[in-house]
């Protein structure tokens with residue numbers, strides 16, 4: 508078994524799901540501490556310096572630059588140690604399946620076969636005759652993002668064993684709770700001291716992403732006028748009725764279930780209330796900053812229209828920004844994109860640039876001043892009991908990372 512596969516198999520067997528019900532605490536589950544400590548030890552063994560595992564399960568470390576690259580800016584490599592809560596995630600038992608084509612069988616659970624068809628994942632045909640890591644079908648695999656963690660560790664180990672391979676100082680950050688939106692939020696960027704970086708997370712082999720949504724959350728508060736229903740004529744304003752009017756004015760085709768690629772959306776996420784007081788929650792998403800702002804304005808315009816009809820103060824919209832499209836951060840450092848595309852091609856992989864329909868740790872980091880596009884781990888079917896990752900994806904991604912860090916061992920030109 509190659510180094511990256513051995514690490515990957517070991518890491519996925521350490522359960523470390525995050526828990527959306529315990530967002531206030533970081534990490535959201537004590538299990539993530541176990542994963543963090545194991546990685547701290549591994550990074551020490553590999554030969555990293557300044558290895559730190561903090562009380563929030565953040566793991567940071569430095570691999571000093573190769574000879575001649577000491578004066579160049581440090582490069583961050585970031586992956587997350589938590590796994591999703593969308594599928595059973597405890598007691599993960601990975602195994603290698605030799606794939607001969609057809610359906611990829613992960614295992615049999617309660618007499619039912621758990622498999623992926625080539626129709627579901629057309630990339631499968633690229634892996635005929637190869638070994639693929641699957642769970643036993645009863646849990647997710649955790650390639651999202653233990654594959655990213657294993658690929659980074661394996662790269663470090665390779666660089667230490669081959670001091671002639673060029674690279675700048677590498678700043679490693681393994682972060683908890685990415686799946687519940689915290690991710691890199693508590694990462695101390697001044698202390699980390701990297702100029703730029705990459706996240707290694709999610710996505711099929713070859714995918715490269717430097718664009719995410721712009722994202723905000725809106726709360727629409729509707730206050731009705733309540734009187735006895737027997738004497739309500741001309742006086743009562745029912746908040747539920749107004750809420751339903753509000754919903755009808757939000758463009759119906761612009762919802763997640765009707766949009767793809769670069770189309771943004773409004774997504775109602777919750778409704779709570781009574782005839783006198785209703786709260787509607789939405790998330791708003793768009794890659795394009797101008798259209799994104801227009802969407803937020805649309806919600807305010809609907810409120811203004813309803814306030815004219817029902818009285819000022821009936822509908823109140825409050826919007827808070829969640830993250831921005833990280834593409835905004837790459838104006839001054841286009842080489843972060845060019846270097847990545849070249850690194851993929853040198854490893855024999857044609858990059859597939861996709862606008863992410865969501866956010867990544869990188870969208871947060873980019874906004875905070877550490878531009879971070881995303882390199883795919885090569886995993887498939889994330890957040891599912893059908894999650895898998897081909898051995899060749901793990902190995903190729905380490906090659907991509909090796910090519911990538913070499914490009915930062917010379918000064919960058921914007």
Ligand SMILES: [Zn+2]
Pocket residue numbers: 587651652685708709
């Ligand atoms: Zn992930």
